[in-house]
Amino acid sequence: MSSIQAYTGSGWILTKAEELINWGRKRSPWPLPYGTACCGIEMMAALAATYDMARFGAERPSFSPRQADVLIEAGTISKKMTPVLKRIYEQMAEPKWVIAMGACACSGGMFRTYSTLQGIDQVIPVDVYVPGCPPRPEGLLFALLKILEKIEKDHPLRELAARNGLEVCK
Amino acid sequence: MGEILIALIKVVFIWVWVLLCAVVMTWVERRGAAMIQDRPGPNRAGPFGLLQPLADGIKLFTKEDIVPAKAKKILFMLGPLLFSFPAFSTFAVVPFGDKFVIDGKEILLQVSNVNIGFLYIVALGSMAVYGIILGGWASNNKYSILGGLRSTAQLVSYEVPWGLALLAIALVYGTFSLRDIALAQSGTFLGVLPNWGVFKQPLGFILFMVAAYAEANRVPFDLPEAESEIVSGYHTEYGSMRLGLYLFGEYVNIVTLSSLITTFYFGAWHLPYIDMSAFLGPISYGIASFIVFFLKVAFFLWLFVWVRWTVPRFRYDQVMTLGWRELIPLGLFNIFVTALVIQLTA
Amino acid sequence: MAKPEVQKNYSLKDSIYLVELLKGLVLTWKHFIFNIGASFRKGPHTIPTTWQYPEDRRPISPIFRGEHMMMLDETGRELCVGCGMCAKVCPAKCITVDNSKVPEGQEDRYAGKTYSKNFNIDLLRCIFCGFCEEACPKGAIVLGQGYELAAYTHEGCQLGKDRLLENYKKAKASGTLKPALKPVPVAGAAQKAEATSAVPEGASKAKPEVTKKVLKKAEKKAGEGE
Numbered sequence: 001m002s003s004i005q006a007y008t009g010s011g012w013i014l015t016k017a018e019e020l021i022n023w024g025r026k027r028s029p030w031p032l033p034y035g036t037a038c039c040g041i042e043m044m045a046a047l048a049a050t051y052d053m054a055r056f057g058a059e060r061p062s063f064s065p066r067q068a069d070v071l072i073e074a075g076t077i078s079k080k081m082t083p084v085l086k087r088i089y090e091q092m093a094e095p096k097w098v099i100a101m102g103a104c105a106c107s108g109g110m111f112r113t114y115s116t117l118q119g120i121d122q123v124i125p126v127d128v129y130v131p132g133c134p135p136r137p138e139g140l141l142f143a144l145l146k147i148l149e150k151i152e153k154d155h156p157l158r159e160l161a162a163r164n165g166l167e168v169c170k
Numbered sequence: 171m172g173e174i175l176i177a178l179i180k181v182v183f184i185w186v187w188v189l190l191c192a193v194v195m196t197w198v199e200r201r202g203a204a205m206i207q208d209r210p211g212p213n214r215a216g217p218f219g220l221l222q223p224l225a226d227g228i229k230l231f232t233k234e235d236i237v238p239a240k241a242k243k244i245l246f247m248l249g250p251l252l253f254s255f256p257a258f259s260t261f262a263v264v265p266f267g268d269k270f271v272i273d274g275k276e277i278l279l280q281v282s283n284v285n286i287g288f289l290y291i292v293a294l295g296s297m298a299v300y301g302i303i304l305g306g307w308a309s310n311n312k313y314s315i316l317g318g319l320r321s322t323a324q325l326v327s328y329e330v331p332w333g334l335a336l337l338a339i340a341l342v343y344g345t346f347s348l349r350d351i352a353l354a355q356s357g358t359f360l361g362v363l364p365n366w367g368v369f370k371q372p373l374g375f376i377l378f379m380v381a382a383y384a385e386a387n388r389v390p391f392d393l394p395e396a397e398s399e400i401v402s403g404y405h406t407e408y409g410s411m412r413l414g415l416y417l418f419g420e421y422v423n424i425v426t427l428s429s430l431i432t433t434f435y436f437g438a439w440h441l442p443y444i445d446m447s448a449f450l451g452p453i454s455y456g457i458a459s460f461i462v463f464f465l466k467v468a469f470f471l472w473l474f475v476w477v478r479w480t481v482p483r484f485r486y487d488q489v490m491t492l493g494w495r496e497l498i499p500l501g502l503f504n505i506f507v508t509a510l511v512i513q514l515t516a
Numbered sequence: 517m518a519k520p521e522v523q524k525n526y527s528l529k530d531s532i533y534l535v536e537l538l539k540g541l542v543l544t545w546k547h548f549i550f551n552i553g554a555s556f557r558k559g560p561h562t563i564p565t566t567w568q569y570p571e572d573r574r575p576i577s578p579i580f581r582g583e584h585m586m587m588l589d590e591t592g593r594e595l596c597v598g599c600g601m602c603a604k605v606c607p608a609k610c611i612t613v614d615n616s617k618v619p620e621g622q623e624d625r626y627a628g629k630t631y632s633k634n635f636n637i638d639l640l641r642c643i644f645c646g647f648c649e650e651a652c653p654k655g656a657i658v659l660g661q662g663y664e665l666a667a668y669t670h671e672g673c674q675l676g677k678d679r680l681l682e683n684y685k686k687a688k689a690s691g692t693l694k695p696a697l698k699p700v701p702v703a704g705a706a707q708k709a710e711a712t713s714a715v716p717e718g719a720s721k722a723k724p725e726v727t728k729k730v731l732k733k734a735e736k737k738a739g740e741g742e
Contacts, residue, residue, distance in 0.1 A: 050567060051569060103640060103642060103643055106641075106673070110607050110608035110609075110641065129669075131665045
């Protein structure tokens with residue numbers, strides 16, 4: 001396999017292909033609404049008519065992790081819930097992003113107790129943190145926009161090559 | 171040789187047209203849903219969100235393809251194929267326009283004019299069930315199997331009223347061939363009403379519509395995909411383009427069913443009181459008949475979306491009660507009355 | 517509350533459901549037509565129900581508790597004296613304050629004799645309750661109207677002094693500056709508290725005395741118990 005090397009990056013066709021893939025991914029981030037506590041209500045408000053996350057293409061919130069792109073973790077995670085969260089994250093298909101919404105998800109919030117997980121970044125990698133208790137729906141939309149900015153700077157072909165075991169040379 | 175070429179052109183044309191319809195339907199569904207729900211819907215991907223289906227397609231193609239470790243691999247891959255394939259194939263017998271007359275040769279706007287069109291449709295409709303049950307069982311996931319079983323039960327139960335409504339149509343028009351049924355719907359009867367199926371078989375029309383919604387797994391019969399109850403039902407374990415094929419196959423199914431409703435009950439390509447072939451040339455008549463057919467199909471496609479965002483979902487026992495205890499007696503009653511009327515007026 | 521009426525027997529019209537279906541379709545059609553017309557209007561706020569963030573922002577209430585800012589007085593000096601009341605009262609313990617005397621030559625920067633050398637609010641812990649705003653004796657910390665707080669890293673969510681002062685400047689420039697909100701007693705609250713107090717009429721208002729005699733007795737009992 002090492003004899004096949006994937007040349008990605010600076011050629012015109014491949015750059016345009018990467019831009020096309022990023023364009024497609026930016027316009028349809030399907031969220032997995034993982035609402036455990038009060039932040040879930042604000043997340044529902046962001047998905048509903050008044051603030052409408054569907055404008056950004058997040059029309060189809062799916063509860064099945066295999067079909068979702070963005071895991072919006074909204075609410076307190078207790079230590080009992082941690083293996084469930086980790087399993088759901090592992091079941092998601094690449095490429096995937098995580099938004100930690102609210103104080104409890106970012107860092108445990110004001111619940112510094114023995115039973116609350118002090119921030120979900122102790123078990124899964126987080127892409128965007130949204131402080132707030134709960135954050136306004138516009139705050140969540142701002143975080144989604146930040147995820148979209150992150151997608152824009154991504155290099156999908158390198159990731160595809162790496163996933164398939166090909167060596168990536170610049 | 172020329173005939174094979176013409177048949178090939180028709181096949182490619184109808185295939186591309188159905189695909190385009192299904193793609194545009196995803197956009198119509200989202201914007202239509204949004205407009206009904208007092209919100210804008212996708213409006214970032216191109217003007218009015220028109221490029222949204224393209225973005226979805228690109229995203230689904232480049233996602234990681236996961237096959238669960240304990241799933242039956244071959245059946246897992248076969249599920250989506252068996253679901254979408256019958257939807258496309260049913261279109262082979264649907265007359266989507268009248269005919270072109272070029273150099274004295276008639277070209278029918280129908281891929282194949284078999285005289286048992288009915289049986290072909292009913293048989294292929296039953297095959298779609300395999301796609302769902304295989305997808306649900308092969309995923310090795312309890313939500314999938316429950317969703318698959320529910321969907322199978324629903325689809326199988328609603329094939330009986332479907333068949334009964336179609337039987338009544340066969341009684342009225344005396345033929346199984348779809349083209350003959352479409353041709354027989356020209357002109358008027360009782361002086362004022364057009365000869366359409368909906369006026370001759372109002373009860374049958376309602377039965378067929380309800381059964382069509384159940385066959386398409388659409389609200390109010392979308393229990394197999396009920397999120398709050400069984401996560402995503404039979405396509406829980408499917409991601410990337412396999413899911414795309416399931417979702418797409420559902421829309422193709424809807425296009426097929428709308429075309430069937432138009433052909434049987436709404437006079438296929440006929441305008442209500444006007445006979446187009448009287449004042450149009452042979453080629454433009456063919457094109458005009460195709461456009462009229464397409465407009466009628468478009469109305470029914472919109473009706474599918476409209477009803478989806480109006481009505482809540484039925485409960486499982488309500489679905490079964492409706493199918494077995496209410497629609498089947500109505501279907502039998504419909505056949506009885508039709509036969510009586512035909513006998514008395516023959 | 518009376519038991520709600522549940523309809524058990526449906527009339528024929530209702531059980532056929534088609535009439536209700538048609539009524540529902542007419543209702544959704546009206547919404548559809550209205551919104552289609554609305555979506556062709558100019559400007560970001562086309563459909564009346566939706567606030568299309570980021571172009572279209574909903575007006576925020578003046579007492580909204582958003583991102584914090586550190587206040588300066590009229591002459592531009594920092595009000596914060598580094599007393600640490602906000603850190604003490606914070607329920608989430610997200611404020612860290614370090615306090616030292618104002619060095620020579622910097623009296624025009626700080627209003628008091630001491631200042632907070634290191635002041636940090638960890639936004640990831642903050643619950644935006646506003647207790648720090650209520651507790652501050654100088655009215656130096658105020659919760660403003662910022663709600664766009666998302667960041668990629670933990671460091672991006674730490675409000676140091678520089679960021680707090682920047683928020684102040686932004687609020688001043690946009691005209692949304694307001695003084696610190698303090699809890700206002702409800703009218704007649706003092707009289708109400710006296711009226712409902714548990715002491716019955718006629719009882720003495722003297723405080724019970726913990727005399728040396730009582731203490732000795734308690735010690736003796738403890739000694740006997742061991």
